[in-house]
Amino acid sequence: MKKFSAAFLIAVILLQPNFSQQPTDSIYQYISPVPGSALNQPETNIIIRYETAYDLNSIGDDQILEVKGSKSGFHSGKIKTVENDKTILFKPDFHFTEGETVTVKLIRPIITVDGNLLPELNFNFRITEKNLNKSRFKDLKKYLPEYIYSELRSDIERHNNFSSVIAINDSLPEDFPPISVNVNENPAPGMIFFSPFIYPGFHATYLIIADNYGTPVFYRKMNSTNFDFKKQPTGVLSYYEGGLFYVMDNSYNIIDSLHMQNGYSTDLHELVIHDNGHALMMCYDAQLVAMDTVVTGGDPNATVIGLVIQELDENKNVVFQWRSWDHFQITDATYDIDLTASVIDYVHGNAIEVDHDGNLLISSRHLDEITKISRQTGNIIWRLGGEHCKNNQFTFINDPIGFSHQHDIRRISNGNITLFDNGNLHDPLFSRGVEYQLDEINKYAQLISDYRNNLITMSWAMGSSRRLENHNTFLGWGTGVDPAISESKIDGSLVLSFSLPDSMPNYRAFKFPWKTNLFTVNPESVYFGYVPLGDSLEKQLEIINNSNQLIQINDSYNRLSPYRLKTVLPISIPPLGSEIITIKFKPESEGDYFDDLHLRWNKENERIAQVIPLIGSTDPNFTFVDDGESEVRDYYLSQNYPNPFNPKTNIRFRIANFGFVSLKVYDLLGREVATLVNEEKPASSYEVEFTATGLSSGIYFYRLSTGSYTKSRKMLLLK
Secondary structure, three states, X not given: OOOOOHHHHHHHHHOOOOOOOOOOOOOOOEEEOOOOOOOEOOOOOEEEEOOOOEOHHHHOOOOOEEEEEOOOEEEOEEEEEEOOOOEEEXXXXXXXXXXXXXXXXXXXXXXXXXXXXXXXXXXXXXXXXXXXXXXXXXXXXHHOHHHOOOHHHHHOOOOOOOOOEEOOOOOOOOOOOOOEEEEEOOOOOOEEEEOOOOOOOOOOOEEEEEOOOOOEEEEEEOOOOEEEEEEOOOOOEEEEEOOEEEEEOOOOOEEEEEOOOOOOOOOOOOEEEOOOOOEEEEEEEEEEEOHHHOOOOOOOOEEEEEEEEEEEOOOOOEEEEEEHHHOOOHHHOOOOOOOOOOEEEOOOEEEEEEOOOOOEEEEEHHHOEEEEEOOOOOOEEEEEEOOOOOOOOOEEEOOOOOOOOOEEEEEOOOOOEEEEEOOOOOOOOOOEEEEEEEEOOOOEEEEEEEEOOOOOOOOOOOOEEEEOOOOOEEEXXXXXXXXXXXXXXXXXXXXXXXXXXXXXXXXXXXXXXXXXXXXXXXXOOEEEEEOOOOOOEEXXXXXXXXXXXXXXXXXXXXXXXXXXXXXXXXXXXXOOOEEEEEEXXXXXXXXXXXXXXXXXXXXXXXXXXXXXXXXXXXXXXXXXXXXXXXXXXXXXXXXXXXOOEOOEEEEEEEEOOOEEEEEEEEOOOOOEEXXXXXXXXXXXXXXEEEEOOOOOOEEEEEEEEOOOOEEEEEEEEXX
């Protein structure tokens, strides 16, 4: 490590901040940098938020702040008001100087929209003595120990005696990750997003979107390792590569890039894009700290890595900044973090979640802690952690050990939280996905669900846990374990399992409803209905090019041989044009046939596919679900049509005698979602319309009940 002069080291010691929280002026809602704080970046901006909006006429174009550095002197800068004019941003015209104190004063009266005079404002903060963030960390193994396989890995129990199925018989690049499907038992609909990388070496890898059979509907070979490939709440896609987060539209065009401001490099762990266009990111902030003044035996010239969270508005202005230096102690780290080392990663943030009340939840792996932060003030609201967390405020119910070295904190729709518990400090070692119900007033955390996998003991690092719309739990298992990806029902039973080679960790895995709009099809699904055995039926499908480029459909794929694409490929579709293709269905045996046709544009390092459900049957009644009761003469419940549908479909039924009739719709968990008929009716044939407004894509059941007849069938909602 580079040597520094004795005078410099003395200055570092004398200027050590109080790492505990230093509250801002209570009159103002939020100020950044925190008044009295140290270790701030020379490039920092200044943020001032009052509880009431500012009167813009009183701000005008003149300088309203006096900003003076003890070394750099007075700073001019640009003033902006953002967030409905409640927040003032000051961006200096030139950077502050390392080691100086900056004083900020409000130098002329400012009026709020309700006519009140803004209170006096005068505070200061210190700039870091040595800016270690001028260049990005290039040695990931040194600064991100999460990605090093520790000696613990040799103790992880491995079970490779399961029977796996290679996901696809497909023409893929030679270096494409081999995906094996171990379990596929009616998992939730949707596409699986992941981006495994090769360890060691961090070689180039692929962004991948695959269906439940492991068949890629999109891949793109990347120039370097990438992380956190996912669909954002706004509908765009994002991933991290080479120090930036890139944003893609649903035609896979890169439309934006995002990175931290104020002189900080961008960390790979998390990007959250709000519906309002705001973006949340984090960075690891390296600072020189005289650790011999903090712990016995500490390094007097240690590099300590803190955490910084930023929120950028739609114009990429920093409107909120939160730093661990202002709120956490270095000694908050768990016992396995060596505070006498030359490099100390004491926080290791890995997730940001916008809570239902607008505040933030963050996951700090090396604190074993989930922290709730006020988005308005930046102050800590509460701290939740397992048995090795030093600042846990909660009592755990049904789970005395809590979680350890966790990832991927999320607030789910029922108000509970989920996370991936890596369990590095559990005894014995094990990993799991967990759900807790929190009483945030009385500080109780009750374990609701615990998803483990019998094939593995522990995933040492990385990992994710997400709750799907049908209440299944979708887990990415992180560091090179079997399975790499799994999905479980609410009762814990496994419905989906993917494996990857041991040498290919996968940071996170997700499942989202997803279709590209580069090219679309009409209709969105092909319903053949009843086709007698030995007969065949052909249907036409229009492929529509929604782009200004020529696209080529040069490959197709489907699993079942009774379905065949008759049109010879490749076909070229001009910009904003369309072409018609023909699909043939010829059943080979009695039964129902559900398949997916993948229409692909394969290029050298990329695939873009559109997936079209195919539905046909040899049964004239096309019964999906038979509850075991025989048909009663003159009673009948038809298959809904169209099926799949969005959002309307029709259901026909016939009853033989006057009586009470019930026709209801249920989700996969047996919960009633709609009542279509619930009254006495005379013998006759009927048709009712079902509109699935507000329901998510997936499988639903409808049941007809009379005094002497009950019948259920299944239908598929595709949005």
